[in-house]
Amino acid sequence: MKIRNPQSGEKNELNMTSMIDIVFLLLIFFVMTFKIVEMEGDFSVKMPLAGSSNSTVDPTELPLKLRLRSDDTGTLVGMELNDIQMGNGPEAFDKLRGTIIGQIGSSAPVAEEAGEGPEVEIDTDYNLRYEYVIRAITAVSGYKDGDQVVKLIEKIKFAKPRR
Amino acid sequence: MRVKRQKVDMAEGDMTPMIDMTFQLIAFFMVLINFAQTEANDHVVLPNSKLVKPPEAPLVFPIVLHVAADGRVYLGGDDYTAETLRIGLDRELAVIRGEGKKPADANVVIRGHKDCAAGEIQEVVRVCQDSQLVNFALRVKEDRS
Numbered sequence: 001m002k003i004r005n006p007q008s009g010e011k012n013e014l015n016m017t018s019m020i021d022i023v024f025l026l027l028i029f030f031v032m033t034f035k036i037v038e039m040e041g042d043f044s045v046k047m048p049l050a051g052s053s054n055s056t057v058d059p060t061e062l063p064l065k066l067r068l069r070s071d072d073t074g075t076l077v078g079m080e081l082n083d084i085q086m087g088n089g090p091e092a093f094d095k096l097r098g099t100i101i102g103q104i105g106s107s108a109p110v111a112e113e114a115g116e117g118p119e120v121e122i123d124t125d126y127n128l129r130y131e132y133v134i135r136a137i138t139a140v141s142g143y144k145d146g147d148q149v150v151k152l153i154e155k156i157k158f159a160k161p162r163r
Numbered sequence: 164m165r166v167k168r169q170k171v172d173m174a175e176g177d178m179t180p181m182i183d184m185t186f187q188l189i190a191f192f193m194v195l196i197n198f199a200q201t202e203a204n205d206h207v208v209l210p211n212s213k214l215v216k217p218p219e220a221p222l223v224f225p226i227v228l229h230v231a232a233d234g235r236v237y238l239g240g241d242d243y244t245a246e247t248l249r250i251g252l253d254r255e256l257a258v259i260r261g262e263g264k265k266p267a268d269a270n271v272v273i274r275g276h277k278d279c280a281a282g283e284i285q286e287v288v289r290v291c292q293d294s295q296l297v298n299f300a301l302r303v304k305e306d307r308s
Contacts, residue, residue, distance in 0.1 A: 016178055016182070019182075020178070020182065020185075023182070023185050023186065023189065024185065026189050027185055027188055027189050027192070030188075030189060030192030030193060030196060031192060033196060034192055034195065034196060037195075038209075038304050038305070039217050039304070039305040039307075040209065040215075040217060040302055040303065040304055040305060041212075041214075041215025041216050041217050041218065041302070041303060041305050042215060042218060042222075042272070042300035042301060042302050042303075043212070043214075043215065043300065043301040043303065044298070044299070044300050045299050045300075045301065046297055046298055046299070047288060047292060047297060047299055048292065048297040049292040049293070049295075049297075068281070074278070074280060124281045124282070124285070125281070125282070126280055126281070126282030126285075127280050127281075127282065128280065128281045128282075129277065129278050129279070129280070129281070130210060130230075130275045130276065130277055130278070130279050130280070130281050130283075130284055131210040131277040131278065132281070133281045133284070134210040134211075134212055134277075134301065134303055135210075135212075137212075137301065138212040138213065138214050141214055142214055143214075144213055144214065149214055149216075158284075158285045158288055159285075160285075160289075161282045161285035161286055161289065162282065163282070
């Protein structure tokens with residue numbers, strides 16, 4: 001006997017409208033909240049109040065004093081490391097790094113534990129833009145050798161602000 | 164004359180490729196979205212440095228200070244000057260002491276605007292030092308160029 005199936009030719013289709021609505025809402029949410037993440041890192045420095053430090057200063061170590069001078073607009077006009085002029089252009093920071101390598105005696109990575117080794121005191125004019133201070137800290141902290149970071153000086157402190 | 168009514172099929176476009184693409188876009192944005200950017204502040208554009216790397220472990224007891232170009236210091240939801248910052252720091256230190264820790268255990272994260280006066284940062288550091296804080300992290304943007 002032949003069974004007649006009246007629904008045989010019809011397709012069962014789901015109603016996609018509500019799903020597409022939600023999917024678009026999600027998409028709009030993610031597009032609106034999307035922000036390209038900029039990688040950030042830290043220069044970690046231990047700066048106790050002057051006089052409260054328990055560490056003893058090695059008298060044989062030459063104190064490193066970095067003086068940064070600025071004009072009224074906050075632009076770097078001069079940089080001196082222990083009275084050695086570094087200049088003020090982009091090459092000044094390379095010269096500073098080279099001098100630091102010469103001062104601490106070796107271009108090899110600092111082998112001591114963090115907190116040991118030479119210290120540099122940064123004495124900057126009040127108006128100098130912070131960007132230059134970070135560039136100076138970068139120059140004295142180390143340099144990149146390929147993908148590896150070679151550390152130079154890890155102890156950094158600020159002198160009293162010059163008003 | 165009787166007109167024979169024809170059954171008209173609704174013309175439906177094939178939605179499959181569009182839905183595929185939409186799901187791919189959602190997956191892309193979901194993977195890249197970062198809800199942990201709570202430390203960022205619109206007033207601060209960080210200077211950059213080639214030496215820094217993103218920290219592998221989060222800092223212990225971080226106190227994040229945003230120093231804007233005009234020298235205002237943002238801590239939590241409030242803004243201070245270098246002179247009034249002590250009030251905000253005392254509040255943070257009370258929380259740290261409440262957990263049985265010392266100020267020296269805290270880490271001060273300084274997010275200074277690249278164009279702010281270095282003296283302002285020095286003032287902030289000095290105020291923190293007066294509050295017995297010793298660990299500082301000068302936050303900068305990683306320069307990959």
